[in-house]
Amino acid sequence: MVTLLDTYIENRERVQPDDTNNYDTAHGGNVAKWMDEVGAMSAMRLAGHPCVTASIDRLDFSRPIPRGDTCVIESYAYETGRTSIRVRLRAFRETPETGERELTTEATFVFVALDEDRRPTPVPDLTVETERGESLRSAALAADPDE
Template sequence: MDAKPCMDSLTVKNSHVLPPDTNSHGTLFGGKLMAYIDDVAAIAAVRHCRKPVVTASTDSVDFLQPVHEGDAICLEAFVTYTHNTSMEIFVKAITENLLTGERKVCTTAFLSMVAVDENNEPTPVPPVYPESEEEKWLHNGAQKRHEHRKARRKESKELAEKFGTGLPWSNN
């Protein structure tokens, strides 16, 4: 498979923050923002590999700035790194006060997506290469993030095995 530049997968999504999207503080529900993040990351991943994808993990999502009702939210995503069947996608979300034009980064996140075949089995993805300084910076740190995800996934599996499907106090 031929390698592709990071920007081939660039995906941009804009939404107007309306009252049904907000909590009692008049700010965007965190879960709504996380759904936007997952959606834009999936589109970027499919653009890169041209195959169906599933979300394998989402790294921490830190809410840096509130997104107010009436603001616009703009999400940008692109593939920063690939490893066999998985892709790391960087997502940046920017809130914009549409009346003043003030823009702020409200969150950043990394997601791991896995390409799947017609049997929902993992399938290889093309390599990706960075071009800009920012892309190179993200790409250079990707292997460390990949190893961290692997360790975190192992710990999650151990927790799932230890606690099972029953309530913690029921021993089931």
């Protein structure tokens, strides 16, 4: 069985000039793309199959990420359906020199697992075996607008 912590991924993207808008901060579309890519990796770890984005239930931007800072994406699966996987995603701006972080973006994405014919395929149940896993799952459920 796959545990919640097995699906936990943290990835970093340095915000380069080509990633920015006219305010010299990360373009929201780039942040959403980075979140989608990392979220799909969490879903695939759980499913053991390729996964595609089915929906973005919410995507809330609260702070910008300046050019030169690092965008840290945190992702993990926290709930499953028959063929779907709900993934919590959070983005932080991180100062490269100090590691100081600030939450900038929160989202809930739903992915669907696909078989070799690109048709939805069942996913295994997700288990939570540690305090940290339970804490992450509780936080995701509390932030989920559908719960």
